[in-house]
Amino acid sequence: MGCPVILDRDGTIVVDDGYLHDPARLRFLPGAAEGLQMLHAAGHPLIVISNQSGVGRGLFTLAQLEAVNRRFVAMLQEAGAPLSGLYFCPHDPRQGCACRKPNTALLLRAAAELDFAPSTGVVIGDKSSDIELGTRVGATTILVTAAGSASDGRPARPDYTARDLAEAARIIAQARAPCAPGTALEEDA
Numbered sequence: 006m007g008c009p010v011i012l013d014r015d016g017t018i019v020v021d022d023g024y025l026h027d028p029a030r031l032r033f034l035p036g037a038a039e040g041l042q043m044l045h046a047a048g049h050p051l052i053v054i055s056n057q058s059g060v061g062r063g064l065f066t067l068a069q070l071e072a073v074n075r076r077f078v079a080m081l082q083e084a085g086a087p088l089s090g091l092y093f094c095p096h097d098p099r100q101g102c103a104c105r106k107p108n109t110a111l112l113l114r115a116a117a118e119l120d121f122a123p124s125t126g127v128v129i130g131d132k133s134s135d136i137e138l139g140t141r142v143g144a145t146t147i148l149v150t151a152a153g154s155a156s157d158g159r160p161a162r163p164d165y166t167a168r169d170l171a172e173a174a175r176i177i178a179q180a181r182a183p184c185a186p187g188t189a190l191e192e193d194a
Contacts, residue, residue, distance in 0.1 A: 007049035009089070009121045010177070011112060011139070013130030014055040014077065016156050017149050018170065021131075026065035028076035033084070040170025041086035047178060049127075050089035050119060051081070054111045056134070061097030070095065090115050106130075107137035129173050133159035147173045 015021040018041070020032045044051060059065045074091060081088055092111040094104040103110040109123070116123045128139030129147045133155040139146035140162070148155060148163035149170060155161040167173035 007044075007047050007177075009052055009116075009119065009126040010044050010049045011052045011054055011115070011126050011128045011144070012170075013106075013132065013135045014053050016131035017129060017135070018053070018081075019077070021156070024059035024062075024064045025073055026059060026069040028073050031073065031076055031080060033080070034169065036169030036171035038084040038086070040172070040174040041081060041084060043171065043174035043178065045086040047174075049177070050121070051086060052090040052115050052119065052126075053077075053088060053092070054106065054115065054138070055091075055093045056106050057093045057095050058097055058105070060095035061100060067095060090119055106132075106134040107141060109138065109141050112138060112142055127177060129167075129170070131156040133157055133161040136161040136163045139163075147176060149173060 012018060015025060018034065018037045020034055022030050041051060057070055060067050060070055070093070078088055078091060092115055094102060094106070094111060096102040096105055098105060112123055124143035126144040127147060128135060128144045129149055130136065131149050136146045136148055146163040147165045147167055148161050149167055150156065151168050165176050167176055
């Protein structure tokens with residue numbers, strides 16, 4: 006089994022429409038389905054951890070989020086990349102919860118439920134909070150960006166940068182020891 010791959014949803018796998026609450030608006034980003042297929046085929050458990058503050062802000066309901074999540078899970082299944090787990094934080098950022106990325110509660114919960122050490126994972130996302138989440142647990146981090154920087158405009162220090170999930174999957178595939186706790190992936194010479 007490959008190391009667990011912990012992914013952000015909006016802006017990493019699907020188009021970030023801003024407070025996505027309509028399942029019909031879910032669309033894969035370029036390279037996302039291909040990258041997810043590659044990761045799944047290589048035996049990496051796929052786990053999504055997503056901040057969904059639209060619920061806490063009153064912009065959409067938990068029922069609407071659950072409908073989006075059902076369609077999202079079905080999309081990945083149809084693409085040949087089933088999820089091992091889906092976790093989300095529904096809180097308004099002002100609540101100061103422990104589950105909103107970059108806080109680690111959801112990743113630690115996933116690790117306990119799916120039986121892996123957080124430091125053996127690879128965290129992939131488009132925002133500085135995704136990279137900081139991975140850094141806090143000692144995981145390898147990959148920033149997905151077409152622009153060369155985090156989509157939230159904040160500084161991020163990922164171990165790797167990829168233009169899309171397909172490139173991120175290739176980075177992981179080329180690594181010699183992707184599941185070594187607390188170390189960045191080592192490129193083959």
